[in-house]
Amino acid sequence: MPDDIGDELPHALNVLWGRAKPKGRGRTPALSLERIVAAAVALADEEGLAALSMARLAERLGCAPMSLYRHVAGKDDLQLFMLDAVPGPPPEFGTAPADWRGSLTRWAVELFGVYLRHPWIVQLVNSPPMDPGQLAWLDAALRALGGTPLDQRARFSVVMLVLHYVRGAAQLLASMPAEPEEGADGAYAALLTELASPGRFPALARAVEAGVFAPDPGAGPDDDFRAGLDYLLDGVGVAVERAARA
Amino acid sequence: MPDDIGDELPHALNVLWGRAKPKGRGRTPALSLERIVAAAVALADEEGLAALSMARLAERLGCAPMSLYRHVAGKDDLQLFMLDAVPGPPPEFGTAPADWRGSLTRWAVELFGVYLRHPWIVQLVNSPPMDPGQLAWLDAALRALGGTPLDQRARFSVVMLVLHYVRGAAQLLASMPAEPEEGADGAYAALLTELASPGRFPALARAVEAGVFAPDPGAGPDDDFRAGLDYLLDGVGVAVERAARA
DNA sequence: ACGCTTTGCGTATATGATACGCAATAAGCG
DNA sequence: CGCTTATTGCGTATCATATACGCAAAGCGT
Numbered sequence: 001m002p003d004d005i006g007d008e009l010p011h012a013l014n015v016l017w018g019r020a021k022p023k024g025r026g027r028t029p030a031l032s033l034e035r036i037v038a039a040a041v042a043l044a045d046e047e048g049l050a051a052l053s054m055a056r057l058a059e060r061l062g063c064a065p066m067s068l069y070r071h072v073a074g075k076d077d078l079q080l081f082m083l084d085a086v087p088g089p090p091p092e093f094g095t096a097p098a099d100w101r102g103s104l105t106r107w108a109v110e111l112f113g114v115y116l117r118h119p120w121i122v123q124l125v126n127s128p129p130m131d132p133g134q135l136a137w138l139d140a141a142l143r144a145l146g147g148t149p150l151d152q153r154a155r156f157s158v159v160m161l162v163l164h165y166v167r168g169a170a171q172l173l174a175s176m177p178a179e180p181e182e183g184a185d186g187a188y189a190a191l192l193t194e195l196a197s198p199g200r201f202p203a204l205a206r207a208v209e210a211g212v213f214a215p216d217p218g219a220g221p222d223d224d225f226r227a228g229l230d231y232l233l234d235g236v237g238v239a240v241e242r243a244a245r246a
Numbered sequence: 247m248p249d250d251i252g253d254e255l256p257h258a259l260n261v262l263w264g265r266a267k268p269k270g271r272g273r274t275p276a277l278s279l280e281r282i283v284a285a286a287v288a289l290a291d292e293e294g295l296a297a298l299s300m301a302r303l304a305e306r307l308g309c310a311p312m313s314l315y316r317h318v319a320g321k322d323d324l325q326l327f328m329l330d331a332v333p334g335p336p337p338e339f340g341t342a343p344a345d346w347r348g349s350l351t352r353w354a355v356e357l358f359g360v361y362l363r364h365p366w367i368v369q370l371v372n373s374p375p376m377d378p379g380q381l382a383w384l385d386a387a388l389r390a391l392g393g394t395p396l397d398q399r400a401r402f403s404v405v406m407l408v409l410h411y412v413r414g415a416a417q418l419l420a421s422m423p424a425e426p427e428e429g430a431d432g433a434y435a436a437l438l439t440e441l442a443s444p445g446r447f448p449a450l451a452r453a454v455e456a457g458v459f460a461p462d463p464g465a466g467p468d469d470d471f472r473a474g475l476d477y478l479l480d481g482v483g484v485a486v487e488r489a490a491r492a
Numbered sequence: 493a494c495g496c497t498t499t500g501c502g503t504a505t506a507t508g509a510t511a512c513g514c515a516a517t518a519a520g521c522g
Numbered sequence: 523c524g525c526t527t528a529t530t531g532c533g534t535a536t537c538a539t540a541t542a543c544g545c546a547a548a549g550c551g552t
Contacts, residue, residue: 025550026498064501127421142449152456157474168410203388210398235481271519272529310532
């Protein structure tokens with residue numbers, strides 16, 4: 001039975017990997033999976049993941065709530081489709097690019113952008129990726145390290161490390177209340193200033209005092225991301241050199 | 247008005263920072279905030295975050311659902327309390343430990359353990375930490391770098407980097423289906439073997455073939471975590487040396 | 493034109509969050 | 523020792539949500 005592996009899988013995965021049965025002759029579909037997923041993504045972008053309900057989605061699509069279930073097995077299924085569709089194609093570089101650091105940086109920055117445009121992704125990721133959309137990104141990241149002396153296991157560790165950082169940084173940035181004024185410290189900074197007493201949290205108080213939570217005047221939030229990424233890639237560089245020597 | 251900052255805050259924060267009004271004479275409370283939070287944590291641990299509902303929680307506590315609302319403003323509030331309570335106290339080291347790497351490693355490993363014991367934490371974190379429990383951990387991590395020539399902003403970047411990694415690694419590990427047999431590749435590996443065709447995902451296929459997703463016979467899942475953490479800290483080491491030279 | 497197939501959707505149910513208000517109870521006061 | 527009052531426990535009701543089930547509508551092949 002070559003197909004028994006798919007039996008316990010979410011319905012969405014079977015569809016995404018092209019295992020769905022080809023339809024033929026019935027009624028003309030007024031709805032399509034693509035339209036549903038696109039509308040769901042738009043709704044989550046505009047009003048947040050909490051606002052994404054089957055009823056509101058149907059309203060936006062001009063159909064009855066139950067119509068959606070003809071195309072999606074359930075809400076979990078829908079979210080799987082969303083996760084597959086939303087990142088789009090990963091950046092392309094050859095199989096073994098000479099500049100692993102530049103390639104990986106580009107990969108991380110583009111993925112960071114995806115997460116910033118769709119902050120709800122982070123709240124949705126609960127299982128390892130098994131859909132073509134996310135696996136394509138994973139493959140691209142592994143390819144970025146293709147010209148490197150690292151072994152396969154190390155490459156995977158590195159990719160996961162970068163991925164975790166991108167996700168975490170995007171989530172943090174998205175969750176910070178927006179800072180409208182350039183002079184303002186931001187609500188978070190103001191709160192920490194009051195709460196982090198030097199007696200109880202000395203190190204934190206020093207950080208607050210040094211203005212760590214105030215926006216750096218000459219830098220955008222992207223620069224913070226790049227700074228952390230550079231620390232991380234320095235570590236990868238150490239590993240690459242070590243592997244090259246061995 | 248020195249207190250106006252707390253007006254827009256979640257109720258839970260005002261309680262946690264000791265700003266709640268002292269009660270006096272009413273009826274003897276049969277319920278307490280501590281009991282509620284402890285029961286909620288236990289329920290989430292045992293049956294997952296999805297199973298945590300006010301009704302099920304009340305059932306477990308032997309009280310009516312609406313009784314909970316006397317102690318918690320709502321479900322969001324409850325989750326804030328849970329996030330504050332669950333990590334416990336951070337590891338202690340002096341204000342400026344000589345061995346920053348050892349200290350930060352200990353911090354990360356202990357936090358990793360917390361996340362593994364309570365995997366639902368990751369799904370709950372939606373805003374920057376503002377409760378004493380989480381800020382204590384943040385302070386501890388900053389203290390681990392206290393003996394370091396890094397400036398405050400760099401220290402914060404490093405701590406966030408480590409935090410993101412710990413969270414991501416824990417989430418990934420917790421979401422992997424358990425591998426009962428030692429010889430088995432695990433369901434994820436089997437699935438990837440079938441799905442990652444060399445034509446479409448060459449780098450991924452090579453990783454699968456190399457057994458990256460099969461459990462390393464001589465290593466536990468903890469070792470994977472340590473490996474990634476070491477890459478990361480190597481990068482921090484580079485930054486420390488650079489700062490020391492400057 | 494007929495029937496099969498597949499889609500769209502109305503109805504119903506179960507679960508969950510939570511507003512509101514009353515009743516039970518205990519501390520302090522006369 | 524009974525009254526006042528603050529405060530808790532909880533019953534009832536409302537509203538949002540996911541989704542099972544089955545019928546009706548509408549193309550396609552014959």
